[in-house]
Amino acid sequence: MNEIAISARDLSLTYRVRKSLFRSANVRALNKVSFDVYAGETLGIIGRNGSGKSTLLRVLAGIYQCDSGELTISTNSISLMTLSLGFDPVLTGRANAVFGGMLLGFSHQQVLSVLGSIKDFSGLKDAFEVPVKTYSSGMLSRLAFSLAIILSPDIMLLDEVLSVGDQEFKEKAYDKMLEKISSTQTTVFVSHSLEEVEKICDRALLIDDGVVLASGKPTEISKEYRKLLL
Amino acid sequence: MRDSASHLISLLGVKIAMNLRAEATKNQLGYAWWLLEPILETAVFYLVFGIFLSGGTENFIAFLLTGLIPWTWFSRSVSNSMMSLKNASWLLNNFRLNPVFFPLVELGQDAFKQLATFGFLLSFLFLYGVEPADSWIWLPGVMLLQMLLVASIGCCVAAFIPLLEDLKYLIATTLLATMFASGIFYDPQVLVTAQWTDIYYLNPVASLLQLYRDVLMYGKNPEIVYVRNVMVWTLVFSLLATVILNYFTKRYARLIVE
Numbered sequence: 034m035n036e037i038a039i040s041a042r043d044l045s046l047t048y049r050v051r052k053s054l055f056r057s058a059n060v061r062a063l064n065k066v067s068f069d070v071y072a073g074e075t076l077g078i079i080g081r082n083g084s085g086k087s088t089l090l091r092v093l094a095g096i097y098q099c100d101s102g103e104l105t106i107s108t109n110s111i112s113l114m115t116l117s118l119g120f121d122p123v124l125t126g127r128a129n130a131v132f133g134g135m136l137l138g139f140s141h142q143q144v145l146s147v148l149g150s151i152k153d154f155s156g157l158k159d160a161f162e163v164p165v166k167t168y169s170s171g172m173l174s175r176l177a178f179s180l181a182i183i184l185s186p187d188i189m190l191l192d193e194v195l196s197v198g199d200q201e202f203k204e205k206a207y208d209k210m211l212e213k214i215s216s217t218q219t220t221v222f223v224s225h226s227l228e229e230v231e232k233i234c235d236r237a238l239l240i241d242d243g244v245v246l247a248s249g250k251p252t253e254i255s256k257e258y259r260k261l262l263l
Numbered sequence: 264m265r266d267s268a269s270h271l272i273s274l275l276g277v278k279i280a281m282n283l284r285a286e287a288t289k290n291q292l293g294y295a296w297w298l299l300e301p302i303l304e305t306a307v308f309y310l311v312f313g314i315f316l317s318g319g320t321e322n323f324i325a326f327l328l329t330g331l332i333p334w335t336w337f338s339r340s341v342s343n344s345m346m347s348l349k350n351a352s353w354l355l356n357n358f359r360l361n362p363v364f365f366p367l368v369e370l371g372q373d374a375f376k377q378l379a380t381f382g383f384l385l386s387f388l389f390l391y392g393v394e395p396a397d398s399w400i401w402l403p404g405v406m407l408l409q410m411l412l413v414a415s416i417g418c419c420v421a422a423f424i425p426l427l428e429d430l431k432y433l434i435a436t437t438l439l440a441t442m443f444a445s446g447i448f449y450d451p452q453v454l455v456t457a458q459w460t461d462i463y464y465l466n467p468v469a470s471l472l473q474l475y476r477d478v479l480m481y482g483k484n485p486e487i488v489y490v491r492n493v494m495v496w497t498l499v500f501s502l503l504a505t506v507i508l509n510y511f512t513k514r515y516a517r518l519i520v521e
Contacts, residue, residue, distance in 0.1 A: 048521050057521075091516070095359045098513035109266070115357050123285040132281060135274050136358045164288075 037107065038188055038219045039070035044092060044102035046243075062088040063099070064243040070188075072107070075220040077234030077251055079227065079258050085243040086223045090190045093221060111188040112137045114181035122166035126157055126176050129165055133177070134184050147183050154209070155179035156202065175202055182209050188219045227255040271361055278364075279371040286372075297379040301332060305387065322480065325391050329479050330447040330472045332384050336377050337413055337468060338438050343369040344417030345434055348515060349424050355516040362515045363508050366421035370414050381406065388479060396482035405474045405485060408493050412467055415500035422507040425518050445469045464489065467496040 046063040062085045070076045078086050091097045092104065094113040114137075120129045130151050134144030152161045155175045165173060181189075214220055214233055224230050230237055230251050237254035239247045239261070247257045287293040305328060313324045344366035348355070351365045381402070389395060423430050445468040452473075455463045464470045470489035477483040511518065 048517065050521050091356065095513070096356060096516050098517070112359075113357060121281060121285055123288055124281055128281055128284075132274075132277055135270075135277060136354070136360070138270070138359075140270065141273050141277060 035072040035074065037069050037105075038072040039068075039093060039107070039221070040103075040105040041069070041093075042067050042103040044089070044099045044104060046088060046092065046097065046099050062243050063092070065102070066240070066243070066245050068238055068245060068248060070219060070221060072219050073217045074235040075214045075218075075222055075233055077230035077237040077254075078221065078223045078240060079225070079230055079237060079254065080240035081261070084240045086240055087192060088243075089240065090192055090221065090223060093188075094190050106188070108187040110138065110186040111190065112186045113190045113192065115177070115192055120165050120173065120176070123164055125163055126155075126161040126165055126168070127152070130161075130176065130180050133180050137181070137184055138186060139184055144184065150183050151176075151179045154183060154205075156205075171199055171202070178202075178206050182206070182213065185213060185218060188221070189213075191220060191222045191224075193224055227258065231255055266359075266361070271364060275364065275367055275371060278368050279375065282368065282372050283375060297376050298383055301335075301380045301383050304331070304335075305383075322391070322393065325388055325393050325480060326450065326476065327448065328384055328387060329475050330445070332380055333409060333472060333475050334442065334445065334447050334468065336373060336380070336409065337471075338442065340370050340373040340413045340417050341420060341434070341438060343373060345420045345424055345431060348421045349428065349519060352519045355519060362422070362512055363418060363504075366418045367414070370410075370417045374410055374413075377406070384479075393480060394482075398478045398482045398484055401478045401485050402475075405471070405478055408474070408490065408497075409471055412471065412493055412497045412500075415497045415504060418504035418508065419500045422504050422511070425515055426507075426511070441466065441468050445472055447472065464492055467493045 044063050044066040045061075048060040048062055049057045050060055051057045066085075066089065068076075078089065080086050088097065090113055092099055093106070094111060095106075096113065120133065124132075127148065130148060131141070131144050134147075134151075135141060152158075155161065155178075157172060157175060160168065160172060161176075165176070168176070181191075210233065222230070222234060234251045236249065237251040238245055239254050239257050241261060246261070247254055287296075290296055292299065305324075308327055308331065309324050312327060347365040347369050348362055354360060354365075355362070385395075385399075385402075420430070420434055444463075444466055451460075451463055451469060464473065470492040474485050474489045474493070477489075478485060
């Protein structure tokens, strides 16, 4: 068994939604969530909308602080990969790629050194040099995915990133993901596609109402999830 | 690497440059607006105060501009940085970023644009007949003093707004009061009675404007009392901003969605 890359113990988080100056409503997003992620493995997280998956990824990425619990991560190189990396519509794909890469924690030089690969993988060609306000949603997804996959940190936290672009790019993105995942990359992967989770992940976690209901082999966890949906 | 000061500075440099470029490309005349804007403002004030009202104070237009241009920098920077954290909801909820990044981007952009504006101010003063004096060498020092004051106040208001958004109304009113209490349109050394002078200059903007006028118009070196007044407030606001931003660093993302 590889060493532990992420150790989560009893993570709890409750949103206090302000309704007025003196009133607020509590919405529990995570309730004593515990699990481990081993170095080099791909852990899939599945669950219904509002089950706490995205909140959990934000906690792992260090964006949210939990109300209680203990989180230990073996590296500082951990980033949440989303499909719209804060792109500025007025700026070119190239300029946005530079800023997006730096937001993921990479240095200016590191991002500049892989810009050519990002441009090639995205297949945007000359469109890489024009403002992204002219891009279709598929082109935006291509740029964001290429940036995330080429500049991967030690631990990647992926939130539904495989639903990208047209069929041709989707297949290309899927192959690249598999290539990454079969290497030493540690990945936590949130998806609604059970098929993807079964194919890509080594283990899976089922979350509902902020509670871990089950963890284990992706095929078994998928069955549990289907039962939950009935 | 990602949490280091050097990464933050590098990210700031890239974002400020990108924003300035983006702002320029939005308009047909692009970067020219950095210069055209103060020229148009000056033209309006010249028409109203220099021609219609014919001043009342010697060199009134020069006097007005040496107060108005630094004031515009101050008020724009405070207003722009005020909502910077609150408006950064998406980035804060998707990336691990030091919250001070957001007000500093606004402040950096405004400070950069001031270089063109102050270049215009010096040219105007020269053409208007104000002789360049040795004291002009203090101008970069006074501008640095203003930059530090603006940065400390800008970060402070940006830190407080996500905690209590209602403060924005109070800040807007305070800015208006400060505008009238800083001697932009009148000479406080003539109009403010001696018994109130010390208290009047506790307003850091009033002290700052006095420093600009001493250095640019009256050929005087900066007086320590005005420098001290500005520095004390800078220190107070810096401490306050540091405490609040540090305490809420990992809480802002949640606070803003809540």
